Amino acid sequence: MQGGSSGIGYGLKYQARCISDVKADTDYTSFLTGTLSLKEENEVHLLRLSSGGSELICEGLFSHPNEIWDLASCPFDQRIFSTVFSTGESYGAAIWQIPELYGQLNSPQLERVASLDAHVGKINCVLWWPSGRCDKLISMDEQNIFLWSLDCSNKSAEVLSKDSAGMLHSLSGGAWDPHDVNAVAATGESSVQFWDLRTMKKVNSIERAHVRGVDYNPKREHILITAEDESGIHVWDLRKAKAPVQELPGHTHWTWAVKCNPEYDGLILSAGTDSAVNLWYASASSTNNKAPESPVESTRERVNLLLNSYTDYEDSVYGLAWSSREPWVFASLSYDGRVVIESVKPFLPRL
């Protein structure tokens, strides 16, 4: 196992769950992360990887009114991001803007662009339009899914449409299909569900219990990856959603998050509560011809699928993000507030 010496670390003051790649920043590899502290003053950190790639610099530190459960950077404006926060008793979601000239201010305040305040229950996540400049947003709470239209200049957001998943499903997270902007996947209690945003109706579902994380493969259409509590990682082809096309063993305890690399097809990163981040390679060819394999071969293959396991963490890892600017770099965030940037380059097979 790798000792972790290659990773670049950065410590947050408090515990934290979420980290996001700043996709719109084309000049630097930067990440946004927010703390999760019930009683203390929470912070949003803007981190930048130095040009040499050897240091992680805190480019900005902003106070945030509540503990942050979810954070997502706007794909077209590096200064805008969304958070889902909780006061402990109630939840809220908002779009924030980092103030200009924030470096010169002593304690810069975030500007609230808009509040996504149509929710009543526990809000899970805010999803940005997957690519390009579009002012559409999705927010999810345990029962409802909202499509918003954001107007940055007027600092307002309005609900375009909504649908209720029903009481029983208790949604927990989701992902927006980068290949089909009308499709959104949401993880629920017993299944992964798919919405068509045009009709705002549920169109499909994968019956799979306890899915924690979900991510679309940005390189291949119809391929979805799920992370599940006990049963590891599954790769699905949405055209035949009855059985997974591939199965990865996942983590010793729960597999919490799973992310596809934005550039290299088949490269998957997963984070788990066993304080480890695993790098997998689920090759496209093996995804296609899985059927004729004998069980033994697939077992052997499964062993080889794990490229590396990063285990230099002190606590469960919840936050995970690939850099879209340098796609061989990823940031991970363990619960104790430690951000670690690692490069997967040494472990890539023939890339």
Added chain:
Amino acid sequence: MATEAAPMDEKAKRMRDLLSSFYTPDPSISTPTSSISTSFDNINGPSFDADQYMDLMIKKSNLDVLLQRHVQMAAEIKNLDTDLQMLVYENYNKFISATDTIKRMKSNIFGMEGNMDQLLHKIMSVQSRSDGVNTSLFEKREHIEKLHRTRNLLRKVQFIYDLPARLQKCIKSEAYGDAVRFYTGAMPILKVYGDTSFKDCRRASEEAIETIIKNLQTKLFSDSESIQARAEAAVLLKQLDVPVDSLKDKLLEKLEQSLDGLQINPDEASKLAEHNVSSKDEESNNQGPAKIHEDAVRGFSEAMRAYREIFPDSEERLFKLARALTTTHFENMELYIRKRVSAADFLGIFRIIWEDVVLMDEVLPEAALSDLSAEAAQVTLKQFVARTFSHLQQDISDTLLKFDINQKEVVDGEVLKVVLEASGKAVLQGTTDIFQEFRQLLDENTGIFVKMNDLLIDWIQKGFQDFFRSLESHFLVLSGKTSSSNETEGLVEGKSSEKIHAGLILVLAQLSVVIEQKVIPRIAEEITASFSGGNSQAFIPGELCRVFHAASEKLLQHYIDTRTQKISNVLRKRFKTPNWVKHKEPREVHMYVDMLLQQLEEVGKEVKQILPQGTFRKHKRSDSNGSNTTTSSRSTTLHSDKMARSNSQRARSQLFETHLAKLFKQKVEIFTKVEFTQESVVTTTVKLCLKSLQEYVRLQTFNRSGFQQIQLDIQFLKAPLKETVEDEAAIDFLLDEVIVAASERCLDVTPLEPPILDKLIQAKLAKSKEHNNNNNKTTVSS
């Protein structure tokens, strides 16, 4: 003169040479002694030159020598003269005597002419007399000849008239050969005059012939007749221009039909095999079906032999028939072994078939039946090996699934143990039995088997290899770990996987260990012991051991996964349902703790039945699997800060203590490698559950009462968990972690006072005891 010259040998020889050279035309051949070197001084040589000789002589010799030479020469010349004279006299004498002889002959021949004339005269008179006799007897002779011809004709007519009667007589005496000969002899006449003079006669004889044909046919068809007789009948029929081919077809068809009777009916095959075996033991019991079958086949081959002799051109058909019989034999065999068949039975049938083949092969060696059957036998044998293995696998999986009907009983009783023992035995016994059966096959020394021995060994080894491999994947499918490759099936498997009892997975895991440690080495041993000569390397025990080792670990992990998944569900419900921010003050230990303990107890029970007890170790750090979770120092200090601000002094100090203690505690490894011991499995399960508990807690936000409830529950769990678990330090640590997580997620951390905590726990214990007494059922024992 030669006799006379005996003393003067040298001289006589020279003389003769000279004379002969005189008569001989070619002097070089007659006088080989003369040579060019001596030519000058050799007076006798043909190329002798007197002048040269003289010159040489005068030059070379002195006077004395010359004189001496002269004297010698003069003497020689004189000698030569007398010799010549004598020769002339001798020749003259001979001439005179020849003249005398010729004179005598002339006088003898002179009287012969008169005798010759006399002889000629007498011969002439003899000739004239014999001519006289000839002419006088001519007429009479002509008459006699005519009479003779008439008589012959009459006899033929008589024969034809007699033909019907004669034929009848022949029919009576069954001398069909004569009859046919007669008939064919009369045929040309009947053909020419049949319509006129001999009408009746012809009709009658034809009738007779018809009966003859009929008789011949019946004779041909009747099996009781000797082959010789039947062959003769066939030949006769052919002579009578009866269409024999159609007859042949009919016969062969009959033969074909008789094939059905010869087939080994798969349903009755076992009976046949049994009797075959038993009839070998008791010779008296000859009426067994095997014997009947053997006789039938013998009859069949005899028939074939007969037909072959009768109809030499029918070989192809017969080949076809024999081949068809062989093929159907093997086809039936295949049908037969589709059911379970012991090697002995298999061999029994095989022997019967082989005997049949040998019988037929004797009759028709050209049909290459042995090759055909060798090929078919290979296929069948291979199938038999494969089937035997698949039966074994079926057996094992049946044993595994047979018991797993009522899940309640499984947990409480010793059912799992029984299943494990039964299935372990099934595997061990099954493989050994199979091996013994194959030994039987190998020991068999029927023709084909000897040839196939190497192949068979190869198949057996390969069979074992494949068997174990497929057994492993079968285990995985049974455990629900892997859905079978087919995707639609995968769905079905996926559904049923939830029904798969966790105990079964545990049994499978342990069974894999048994296979790895006992069965495979044993088979490997037997194989090396038995096939030491063979060079086939299809069976690789090392690889199989690895496979099963991996499988056992995978299955054990899967067992723990399924178990923790169940517990996770309990926990999830527990944490999802209440509103923790508005939690009411804790009144008692929450129910879910009971469920949790009950689940763990089930695990304990199952594990106890299946797995061996491990050596008790407190806490291992040697074989850690990956990293561990320790408290993060910052969060602890943070927490201590928080604590400092907390208002309840006593509670604060209590919590503070736990945190401080943790700071100094060793790094505790949570995710250690699972071992095949009761303790290890239980410990791992408990660890995973507590970790899940911690994660669930981290997702919630608690008010004071909520936190206190968690505190109470955890406090209660401490004692029973420590009791069940090997690694107390880790459990302590994890339980503390849960409390820490709860305190971190709590809006107002005020721990319960220890007395209250104690009181509530005691109340719970009392209640559970009462519950035990009331229901007579164990739920929690503490």
